[in-house]
Amino acid sequence: MAKTPFKASNRHFNLKFLLAANSGAGKTDLCGSYTLGPTHFYMLDKGGEKTLEKNRIGRTDKNPMLSVDIMSKNSDTFSDFWHQIQQDDKDGFFDELAEQNGLLVIDSITSLNAKALKEICQKNRVYPESIGKALDMKKSIASPHWGQLLNWMTTLTSTLQELPCAVAATVHIHVLMNAKQEVVGRYPYVNGQFRQLIAVDFDEAYLLEVKGEKYSIHFKERNKFNAKSRVFSMKQAEGKTMNDIATAYMTEKTVI
Numbered sequence: 001m002a003k004t005p006f007k008a009s010n011r012h013f014n015l016k017f018l019l020a021a022n023s024g025a026g027k028t029d030l031c032g033s034y035t036l037g038p039t040h041f042y043m044l045d046k047g048g049e050k051t052l053e054k055n056r057i058g059r060t061d062k063n064p065m066l067s068v069d070i071m072s073k074n075s076d077t078f079s080d081f082w083h084q085i086q087q088d089d090k091d092g093f094f095d096e097l098a099e100q101n102g103l104l105v106i107d108s109i110t111s112l113n114a115k116a117l118k119e120i121c122q123k124n125r126v127y128p129e130s131i132g133k134a135l136d137m138k139k140s141i142a143s144p145h146w147g148q149l150l151n152w153m154t155t156l157t158s159t160l161q162e163l164p165c166a167v168a169a170t171v172h173i174h175v176l177m178n179a180k181q182e183v184v185g186r187y188p189y190v191n192g193q194f195r196q197l198i199a200v201d202f203d204e205a206y207l208l209e210v211k212g213e214k215y216s217i218h219f220k221e222r223n224k225f226n227a228k229s230r231v232f233s234m235k236q237a238e239g240k241t242m243n244d245i246a247t248a249y250m251t252e253k254t255v256i
Contacts, residue, residue: 011249011252012098012101012250013101013103013249014164014165015231016163016167017166017167017168017169017202017205018169018171018199018202018204018205019206019208020171020188020207020208020227021170021173021207023172024210025208025210026210027107027170028052028105030217031105031168032052032066033241033242033243034241035064037097037101037103038065038066038067038102039064039065039066039105040065040066040067040069040097041066041067041068041069042069042104042105042106043107044071044108044112045110045111046111047072049068052068064100064102076115077118077119078112078115078116078119081115082156085156094165095165097164097166098165103165103166103168103242104163104165104166104167104168105167105169106167106170107169108169108171108172109170109171109198110190112153113190113191116153117149120141120145146191146192146193149191149192149194150192153198154194154197157198157202158201161202166246168242171190172189173186173187173188173225174186174187174188174189183223183224184224186224186225199228203230203231204219204228204229206218207222207225209222216237217236217237217238218236219234219235219237220236222236231249232254233254233255234254237256240256
């Protein structure tokens, strides 16, 4: 039986990135450095728009556009974000980004995960462990609620994977330590099983580190964080922008 030979398709900038780092390590800056097309932020981290102010240098309002939906208020919910995604998809916004080699940024998945957990608790009238009070099992968050959270988050990431444009999702890092206070793992700072599953629906999962004013991007396992790359072969790169990453991918380079 004849099989169809595999042929690489013509590349446009449609990679899906997970960018993990501690606060202040340059996740938002790396995304904002993209100027080969329009960049749109769903800004969920408080104060993140201040970081974007310096990324307007060299841009005009239309060439290339840097836009933002600010959803960082306590009253903003996961459902608000999800409805915005659905509306933008219906309006053809993501198709427009793809046509212009644009980049969509979710900043951050950690804040979005927290909003989802808060909304689930409120809708089900349950609560996380109370501060200064005994645990009431009848009102506390239980396995079905964690399952709902996992469903919401995995549905989101699989939806992002199917978008026609490039997507960068930032996430903070959780450090897991043993009884001897030794680091045994570094994971995306999200809840439960989603911590192990989050990278599945992204082509690339990078670890960003900063020392002084220099930052590096790690493409392979680093400091017990399982970074990965499906398109680049080097272990790390220093001082690179999202323009460098996009250009290397579109010109089929495996090293930036």
